[in-house]
Amino acid sequence: MTRTNLGEGDRTVPKRTGPGAGGDASTVRDVAARAGVSASTVSRVLGGTYPVAAATRARVLRAMRELDYVVNAHARALGGATNKTVAFVVDDVTGPFYAHIARGVEEQAAAEGRLCMLCTTHGDPQRVLAVVETMREQRADAVIVVGGAWDDKAYHQRMTHFAHALDRAGSRLVLVGRPPLGPGVPATVVDYDNEGGAFAMTTHLLSGGHRRIAYLGRISGLSTSSQRIRGFTRAHELLGLAPDPELIMDGAFTRSYGYRAAHALLASGREFTAVFAATDMIAAGVVQALREAGRRIPDDIAVAGYDDIPLAKDVHPALTTVNVPQEELGRSAVRLALHRTELADSQHLVLGTHVVLRDSTRRPGD
Amino acid sequence: MTRTNLGEGDRTVPKRTGPGAGGDASTVRDVAARAGVSASTVSRVLGGTYPVAAATRARVLRAMRELDYVVNAHARALGGATNKTVAFVVDDVTGPFYAHIARGVEEQAAAEGRLCMLCTTHGDPQRVLAVVETMREQRADAVIVVGGAWDDKAYHQRMTHFAHALDRAGSRLVLVGRPPLGPGVPATVVDYDNEGGAFAMTTHLLSGGHRRIAYLGRISGLSTSSQRIRGFTRAHELLGLAPDPELIMDGAFTRSYGYRAAHALLASGREFTAVFAATDMIAAGVVQALREAGRRIPDDIAVAGYDDIPLAKDVHPALTTVNVPQEELGRSAVRLALHRTELADSQHLVLGTHVVLRDSTRRPGD
DNA sequence: CTGAAAGCGCTAACAA
DNA sequence: TTGTTAGCGCTTTCAG
Numbered sequence: 001m002t003r004t005n006l007g008e009g010d011r012t013v014p015k016r017t018g019p020g021a022g023g024d025a026s027t028v029r030d031v032a033a034r035a036g037v038s039a040s041t042v043s044r045v046l047g048g049t050y051p052v053a054a055a056t057r058a059r060v061l062r063a064m065r066e067l068d069y070v071v072n073a074h075a076r077a078l079g080g081a082t083n084k085t086v087a088f089v090v091d092d093v094t095g096p097f098y099a100h101i102a103r104g105v106e107e108q109a110a111a112e113g114r115l116c117m118l119c120t121t122h123g124d125p126q127r128v129l130a131v132v133e134t135m136r137e138q139r140a141d142a143v144i145v146v147g148g149a150w151d152d153k154a155y156h157q158r159m160t161h162f163a164h165a166l167d168r169a170g171s172r173l174v175l176v177g178r179p180p181l182g183p184g185v186p187a188t189v190v191d192y193d194n195e196g197g198a199f200a201m202t203t204h205l206l207s208g209g210h211r212r213i214a215y216l217g218r219i220s221g222l223s224t225s226s227q228r229i230r231g232f233t234r235a236h237e238l239l240g241l242a243p244d245p246e247l248i249m250d251g252a253f254t255r256s257y258g259y260r261a262a263h264a265l266l267a268s269g270r271e272f273t274a275v276f277a278a279t280d281m282i283a284a285g286v287v288q289a290l291r292e293a294g295r296r297i298p299d300d301i302a303v304a305g306y307d308d309i310p311l312a313k314d315v316h317p318a319l320t321t322v323n324v325p326q327e328e329l330g331r332s333a334v335r336l337a338l339h340r341t342e343l344a345d346s347q348h349l350v351l352g353t354h355v356v357l358r359d360s361t362r363r364p365g366d
Numbered sequence: 367m368t369r370t371n372l373g374e375g376d377r378t379v380p381k382r383t384g385p386g387a388g389g390d391a392s393t394v395r396d397v398a399a400r401a402g403v404s405a406s407t408v409s410r411v412l413g414g415t416y417p418v419a420a421a422t423r424a425r426v427l428r429a430m431r432e433l434d435y436v437v438n439a440h441a442r443a444l445g446g447a448t449n450k451t452v453a454f455v456v457d458d459v460t461g462p463f464y465a466h467i468a469r470g471v472e473e474q475a476a477a478e479g480r481l482c483m484l485c486t487t488h489g490d491p492q493r494v495l496a497v498v499e500t501m502r503e504q505r506a507d508a509v510i511v512v513g514g515a516w517d518d519k520a521y522h523q524r525m526t527h528f529a530h531a532l533d534r535a536g537s538r539l540v541l542v543g544r545p546p547l548g549p550g551v552p553a554t555v556v557d558y559d560n561e562g563g564a565f566a567m568t569t570h571l572l573s574g575g576h577r578r579i580a581y582l583g584r585i586s587g588l589s590t591s592s593q594r595i596r597g598f599t600r601a602h603e604l605l606g607l608a609p610d611p612e613l614i615m616d617g618a619f620t621r622s623y624g625y626r627a628a629h630a631l632l633a634s635g636r637e638f639t640a641v642f643a644a645t646d647m648i649a650a651g652v653v654q655a656l657r658e659a660g661r662r663i664p665d666d667i668a669v670a671g672y673d674d675i676p677l678a679k680d681v682h683p684a685l686t687t688v689n690v691p692q693e694e695l696g697r698s699a700v701r702l703a704l705h706r707t708e709l710a711d712s713q714h715l716v717l718g719t720h721v722v723l724r725d726s727t728r729r730p731g732d
Numbered sequence: 733c734t735g736a737a738a739g740c741g742c743t744a745a746c747a748a
Numbered sequence: 749t750t751g752t753t754a755g756c757g758c759t760t761t762c763a764g
Contacts, residue, residue, distance in 0.1 A: 099462075
């Protein structure tokens with residue numbers, strides 16, 4: 001409450017250069033002085049990787065404790081090239097899908113002795129570019145960018161440029177859930193089988209007897225979307241069928257979009273017996289809309305999602321969905337970025353996906 | 367695919383000191399040389415806050431572009447005291463509650479021109495301590511710690527120590543959703559009205575005619591819990607009632623705990639007409655268990671949660687809960703840490719909470 | 733085993 | 749308006 005300006009009584013308070021000022025942390029030299037050694041010796045104790053007499057080391061350690069010394073990470077980073085930092089660039093931490101990838105990234109980073117910088121871009125390509133640039137300034141060991149890529153020429157070029165720039169600086173660009181930038185571009189890609197998942201799910205629905213399946217999601221611009229659509233279409237074709245273009249609805253990856261689209265679909269009078277939502281979030285909106293309209297799930301209409309976020313289990317009925325190994329994506333991203341001895345300069349890892357069967361597509365009798 | 371080792375053709379590739387090596391970014395001096403000026407001039411162009419002849423500036427800017435120059439954030443931070451960085455320490459980004467606070471922190475940090483470092487501690491007090499120490503090394507402008515505090519003497523002392531150490535270094539410790547460390551400790555506290563929310567919710571249930579309300583949550587050790595219990599109890603006392611200790615179940619803040627506890631409660635044969643879950647996560651588990659047991663919500667048993675995470679709307683029936691302004695908590699934390707001119711050294715901000723009425727407690731006829 | 737000296741890349745006096 | 753000179757705190761040769 002009241003400030004004790006009487007001071008002096010405080011233990012372990014290091015030298016106060018000027019009165020009142022902040023930013024007066026103690027340095028190696030302070031420690032050295034107190035321990036009666038040179039700065040280099042203190043540094044050697046800090047590093048640990050050098051022979052120092054036990055007695056000396058003890059004196060130094062004590063001095064450090066007494067002065068409450070902590071190294072200055074910046075000074076340290078200035079000498080060496082790296083900051084022991086991994087940057088994580090994502091649209092929005094609030095989405096469970098990204099949050100789980102973030103967890104994987106953070107955990108692996110911690111396991112590898114790296115700190116994790118988090119930046120969000122709110123779906124703005126310009127901000128992605130800006131943020132990656134900032135990470136170059138920070139000399140991050142790796143820059144991990146998650147989320148759909150934009151089909152924009154200039155954007156693509158800038159990212160390619162960053163990939164080269166980071167590479168030159170001994171760092172690494174990692175793209176998670178995005179298509180590669182192209183051959184020869186030094187970037188690691190960690191992806192999951194988007195098309196395969198969509199294919200498997202569509203096959204599951206078709207084999208359940210569904211013939212008119214609505215697809216709800218964001219169609220254009222995002223690479224993720226086109227892959228899922230391709231799987232959706234391919235599954236149809238394998239049975240000599242073709243999806244009805246009228247049932248493919250373009251929108252956003254949000255709950256509210258699913259809600260609105262489902263209502264619109266019902267209002268349109270178009271027939272359909274199943275909905276394949278491009279994300280679980282969309283599916284949750286769909287479920288709500290169908291329930292409000294008095295349609296039973298899965299009896300009247302089956303609903304399937306994509307991603308397998310925790311929400312899928314909370315929706316009622318529980319959502320059949322495509323599992324994406326989110327945490328593993330994050331972990332792999334860090335691991336590959338930090339140890340890229342193995343493969344060539346352009347690594348490309350694709351993790352598997354699989355259908356998780358729950359109640360929202362269960363046929364009566366199953 | 368194949369590396370073009372023919373090189374030399376590459377435009378804008380800066381000087382390569384040794385062959386093959388990484389970490390050869392260009393520096394102010396490189397730029398200066400190329401632009402035919404001194405390093406200071408380049409620095410002035412970088413800073414912007416200093417008169418430089420238009421022609422000179424143009425030459426410098428061009429040189430920077432040609433060399434693909436980016437400042438070294440560490441070198442810059444070494445001069446000044448700060449890294450323009452805010453640290454965010456949290457149990458687990460995967461929880462929606464924390465994720466939303468994280469979003470607030472990240473957004474406000476970005477708005478204030480700060481980068482955001484993310485660290486997770488997985489409920490381990492030791493890791494909190496370690497992480498805060500690391501953030502001291504990073505010279506973060508602010509260290510924001512979120513989540514329940516532990517009633518541990520040594521832990522408390524260490525945190526108090528860090529508060530002083532950070533303060534001395536011109537930085538700031540911010541505690542979000544935790545009790546203050548004590549008077550005179552230079553830390554900012556951003557909290558929300560835990561007790562008030564629990565009180566309001568309990569009052570709501572009592573006024574709905576419920577007399578035997580079960581409370582499920584983590585009771586011991588965490589400050590958050592005891593405050594909520596206090597509100598729960600106080601609401602009873604106001605009506606001359608007292609909660610039945612048999613209905614207060616100690617566990618964890620997880621979905622699976624809610625699920626297990628609800629089943630156990632039913633199996634125990636104890637009577638109750640409402641469940642007040644300490645978090646929405648717990649409530650989700652409770653809802654599932656009750657549904658499995660064939661109890662109707664809210665007709666047989668009413669369920670209420672706490673936090674108002676998005677999940678509350680997805681559960682069926684939608685969850686009555688206590689809204690906590692998560693993003694605002696995060697934003698306030700950053701804002702207060704960065705501009706703490708106003709109040710005394712020990713700031714304490716308490717944000718309000720309020721009951722959000724949904725279906726899970728709706729009485730027939732409401 | 734320890735100290736002295738140089739320098740990482742940048743900024744900020746102090747001159748010119 | 750611009751250049752010169754000194755460090756910021758640490759690591760790291762190179763001597764001793």
